[in-house]
Amino acid sequence: xxxxxxxxxxxxxxxxxxxxxxGMIAERGSVTASEMAREFPITRQAVAKHLAVLQEAGLxxxxxxxxxxxxxxxxxxxxxAAAWISDVGAEWDARLGRLERHAAAGxxxxxxxx
Amino acid sequence: xxxxxxxxxxxxxxxxxxxxxxGMIAERGSVTASEMAREFPITRQAVAKHLAVLQEAGLxxxxxxxxxxxxxxxxxxxxxAAAWISDVGAEWDARLGRLERHAAAGxxxxxxxx
DNA sequence: GTACTGTGCAACCGTTGGGTTGCAGATCAT
DNA sequence: ATGATCTGCAACCCAACGGTTGCACAGTAC
Numbered sequence: 001x002x003x004x005x006x007x008x009x010x011x012x013x014x015x016x017x018x019x020x021x022x023g024m025i026a027e028r029g030s031v032t033a034s035e036m037a038r039e040f041p042i043t044r045q046a047v048a049k050h051l052a053v054l055q056e057a058g059l060x061x062x063x064x065x066x067x068x069x070x071x072x073x074x075x076x077x078x079x080x081a082a083a084w085i086s087d088v089g090a091e092w093d094a095r096l097g098r099l100e101r102h103a104a105a106g107x108x109x110x111x112x113x114x
Numbered sequence: 115x116x117x118x119x120x121x122x123x124x125x126x127x128x129x130x131x132x133x134x135x136x137g138m139i140a141e142r143g144s145v146t147a148s149e150m151a152r153e154f155p156i157t158r159q160a161v162a163k164h165l166a167v168l169q170e171a172g173l174x175x176x177x178x179x180x181x182x183x184x185x186x187x188x189x190x191x192x193x194x195a196a197a198w199i200s201d202v203g204a205e206w207d208a209r210l211g212r213l214e215r216h217a218a219a220g221x222x223x224x225x226x227x228x
Numbered sequence: 229g230t231a232c233t234g235t236g237c238a239a240c241c242g243t244t245g246g247g248t249t250g251c252a253g254a255t256c257a258t
Numbered sequence: 259a260t261g262a263t264c265t266g267c268a269a270c271c272c273a274a275c276g277g278t279t280g281c282a283c284a285g286t287a288c
Contacts, residue, residue, distance in 0.1 A: 004130055011128035015246080016121050019198075026205045034264060046247055048266075053245095067255040067264050073206050078199050084133075085196045091140045092189050129276080148234055160277055162236075167275095181234050181285040233286075244275075254265075 005058060009081045012057035017042070018050050022073065025060060030070040119172060123195045126171035131156070132164050136187065139174060144184040 012018055017040070024039075025031050033051055037044035051071050054060035058077035062069050126132055131154070138153075139145050147165055151158035165185055168174035172191035176183045 006133070007128055007130050010124050010133075013195075013199075014121055014125035014128050016118055017246085019120070019124075022202060023205075026202050026209070029209055032264080042246085043248065044265085045249085045267095049246075064265090069265070073202075075203055075206050078203055081127075082196055082199045082203070085127075085192050085199075088136060088140050088187075089189055089192055089196070091137075092187050095140070095143055131276085146234075156276085157278065158235085159237095159279085163276075178235090183235070229288100231286100231288080233284105235282105235284075237280105237282085239278105239280085241278080242276095245273085246271105247273105248269100248271080250267105250269085252265105252267085254263100256261105256263080258260085258262100 005077070006080060006084055008057040009059060009077050012053050012059055013081065015050070015053075018054060021047070021050055022054065022059065025071055025073050030063070030072045032068050032070050034068075119191070120194060120198055122171035123173060123191050126167050126173055127195065129164070129167075132168060135161070135164055136168065136173065139185055139187050144177070144186040146182045146184050148182075 013022070020040075021036060024036060033044055033048045037047045040047060051060060051062070054071075055062060058080075059074055060071045061074050062071050064070075127136070134154075135150060138150060147158055147162045151161045154161060165174060165176070168185075169176060172194075173188055174185045175188050176185050178184075
């Protein structure tokens with residue numbers, strides 16, 4: 001639907017529930033939709049939708065075993081998002097550097113270490 | 115309104131137009147809504163809305179001078195997002211490390227260098 | 229002064245998104 | 259075989275989002 005992996009990743013991470021899900025998956029390794037639904041104030045189907053979003057964004061991957069489907073993280077999606085932020089940050093830092101050279105004010109470096 | 119800076123930042127970055135705007139601001143230093151509207155296939159008001167979103171997410175900051183309002187970047191918002199990704203990535207890498215110690219398979223490291 | 233440009237606010241419209249309910253198909257335990 | 263889970267699909271609701279148009283106001287230029 002989105003055709004844009006970066007947008008999909010950021011969009012997936014935009015929802016607080018989804019971020020919590022990601023956190024839970026990260027700390028447990030792999031979780032099922034029903035498990036999460038028990039610890040969240042929302043329906044299993046809602047969780048399933050969120051997981052689908054995460055999957056389509058390349059952030060999570062399902063693995064069916066028997067009747068249950070366990071979801072695991074896929075950090076490469078996160079890496080893409082981090083890379084974009086890093087790029088923009090770098091460009092911005094470059095500008096700041098140029099300005100600093102002109103201004104030569106105090107305020108030492110600290111270039112938003114992304 | 116969002117009460118959640120992280121969600122606001124990710125949400126702001128989720129829109130491709132908004133990401134382009136951020137890129138443009140980053141490379142030019144500061145831009146006005148009208149300037150951007152000329153180079154985008156959308157209305158100035160649409161651009162203004164996007165800028166408002168970026169501002170509320172802590173990613174951009176307006177500075178009015180005379181009749182024009184120039185927007186500049188505020189990398190700290192980006193830093194917050196990057197930090198979250200880095201955290202989850204770290205947790206995940208820790209898990210991977212533990213598993214690797216067990217499996218001891220080939221496939222050398224490469225821990226999602228966020 | 230008048231004209232032009234840049235901005236902001238408000239209303240409106242179509243689409244998407246998070247959430248729910250309801251139901252049907254697999255799989256496991258007894 | 260029967261019942262209990264775990265899952266997936268579809269329909270539906272309401273709120274939020276991206277975008278538009280229209281108008282009113284503040285600076286700048288002439």
